Amino acid sequence: MxxxxxxxxxxxxxTECFRYLRMGAEDIAGRALIVAAGKSRGHxxxxxxxxxxxxxxxVITAKLSGVLGADGTRLCLVNQIKQTELGYEVHxxxxxxxxxxxxxxxxCAFTLGVFIGAMEVVTGKRIYGQEVSCVGFGNDECFYNLExxx
Amino acid sequence: xxxxxxRTEQLTQVLDALALNLGGxxxxxxxxxxxxxxxxxxxxxxxxxxxLSAIAATTLGVSRRVAKDLSMGVTxxxxxxxxxxxxxxIPVEDKCLLAVSLRKGGNxxxxxxxxxxxxxxxxxxxx
Numbered sequence: 001m002x003x004x005x006x007x008x009x010x011x012x013x014x015t016e017c018f019r020y021l022r023m024g025a026e027d028i029a030g031r032a033l034i035v036a037a038g039k040s041r042g043h044x045x046x047x048x049x050x051x052x053x054x055x056x057x058x059v060i061t062a063k064l065s066g067v068l069g070a071d072g073t074r075l076c077l078v079n080q081i082k083q084t085e086l087g088y089e090v091h092x093x094x095x096x097x098x099x100x101x102x103x104x105x106x107x108c109a110f111t112l113g114v115f116i117g118a119m120e121v122v123t124g125k126r127i128y129g130q131e132v133s134c135v136g137f138g139n140d141e142c143f144y145n146l147e148x149x150x
Numbered sequence: 151x152x153x154x155x156x157r158t159e160q161l162t163q164v165l166d167a168l169a170l171n172l173g174g175x176x177x178x179x180x181x182x183x184x185x186x187x188x189x190x191x192x193x194x195x196x197x198x199x200x201x202l203s204a205i206a207a208t209t210l211g212v213s214r215r216v217a218k219d220l221s222m223g224v225t226x227x228x229x230x231x232x233x234x235x236x237x238x239x240i241p242v243e244d245k246c247l248l249a250v251s252l253r254k255g256g257n258x259x260x261x262x263x264x265x266x267x268x269x270x271x272x273x274x275x276x277x
Contacts, residue, residue, distance in 0.1 A: 032184065032185055032204050039200070039204075116187070150156050
């Protein structure tokens with residue numbers, strides 16, 4: 001869908017501008033603001049995720065890959081979402097959050113929030129998420145551990 | 151034998167104890183991750199706890215930036231004082247935060263004391 005107010009530029013912009021928005025806000029107010037924005041985006045995917053069962057890892061991965069990946073909004077490449085004893089592992093690459101960033105700690109606050117929100121939609125439960133590894137931190141992939149809160 | 155309480159249940163018990171010990175001064179409370187995710191809460195259904203938790207964590211984040219930019223040391227608490235009550239955000243080490251909504255006229259000194267005890271218990275639960 002291309003916005004009528006951007007007939008030439010369309011719906012996409014550079015990760016460079018996204019980086020200034022995200023890191024500027026984070027510098028002033030911390031990560032929570034950005035995670036909340038990401039969660040809101042994840043919740044907005046309810047239509048796409050409607051009817052999925054929490055144990056359908058491959059289908060969930062495919063759906064989120066479609067909406068967030070190369071044919072979607074290009075937030076990241078969703079490589080695998082795997083159910084664990086406590087929740088889910090999320091494995092992604094090319095996260096917009098990590099693009100052009102070298103950090104001394106994981107920095108995917110927005111992307112993490114998106115997956116928290118999306119999986120809250122799938123499970124119908126609150127989810128707590130942590131970044132285990134991050135491309136911006138020098139790792140090969142961004143890896144999040146999501147824990148269903150019970 | 152009773153089943154072991156989950157972490158969320160244990161945190162909720164801490165919040166219940168806080169409310170009990172403060173004798174009605176507390177309108178609601180929550181344990182929130184530093185990323186703004188609610189880990190346990192005792193707010194009424196009228197409150198959007200997910201949103202409030204994100205706001206509480208952001209409040210703490212802003213307070214910490216103030217402290218850092220003004221070289222004022224570690225942030226121990228943030229208080230929002232309003233016409234009809236107080237909203238207090240207390241960091242629990244670098245693990246999470248405790249957010250407490252206090253009714254107008256509530257005993258802030260007692261809240262600080264009890265919240266300190268709560269913070270110790272929360273820290274123990276989160277390990």
